[in-house]
Amino acid sequence: MKIIVQVCVIFAIVAIAYSASTSWGIQNATDSLILSKNVVYPAIRNTAQTHYFSIPQSYQSNNKLISAIYLQDQFINGSGPTNSLIWGGPGWTYATIQMRTQSNSGLNVTVVVYGK
Numbered sequence: 001m002k003i004i005v006q007v008c009v010i011f012a013i014v015a016i017a018y019s020a021s022t023s024w025g026i027q028n029a030t031d032s033l034i035l036s037k038n039v040v041y042p043a044i045r046n047t048a049q050t051h052y053f054s055i056p057q058s059y060q061s062n063n064k065l066i067s068a069i070y071l072q073d074q075f076i077n078g079s080g081p082t083n084s085l086i087w088g089g090p091g092w093t094y095a096t097i098q099m100r101t102q103s104n105s106g107l108n109v110t111v112v113v114y115g116k
């Protein structure tokens with residue numbers, strides 16, 4: 001019983017840690033900006049939404065190796081999405097990020113990607 005409670009606490013902490021702004025990789029001073037984009041989805045009542053963001057974007061190409069991806073949560077009240085890198089990322093020329101919102105919350109996230 002005690003273990004179950006501890007596991008729940010760990011999951012709760014992980015969830016909180018990931019709901020804020022997220023980053024993957026390290027930006028080097030010589031890296032250039034690949035893209036910077038504000039992603040906004042309105043809230044849907046009683047629904048947690050799942051959205052995907054891919055690099056490169058549709059109808060665009062990218063031949064730079066990604067070095068860092070920053071997701072800046074523009075909701076400063078802790079209701080931002082849970083972000084996961086599900087494909088590619090630093091070291092690759094492509095990436096897909098999954099953003100899962102909290103129920104009743106939309107999202108407003110700025111995605112900034114650097115590469116070389």
Ligand SMILES: *[C@@H]1O[C@H](CO)[C@@H](O)[C@H](O)[C@H]1NC(C)=O
Pocket residue numbers: 028029030
């Ligand atoms: C940044 O990139 C340059 C060129 O690729 C490399 O020489 C340098 O060591 C890198 N610096 C860091 C802190 O990774």
Ligand SMILES: *[C@@H]1O[C@H](CO)[C@@H](O)[C@H](O)[C@H]1NC(C)=O
Pocket residue numbers: 040074108
């Ligand atoms: C998203 O966040 C930015 C930066 O805080 C703000 O300027 C913009 O109005 C927000 N967009 C929406 C739809 O809330």
Ligand SMILES: *[C@@H]1O[C@H](CO)[C@@H](O)[C@H](O)[C@H]1NC(C)=O
Pocket residue numbers: 075076077079
């Ligand atoms: C958090 O802030 C956003 C943008 O200002 C707003 O849409 C949302 O309702 C807020 N959520 C809570 C739980 O206050």
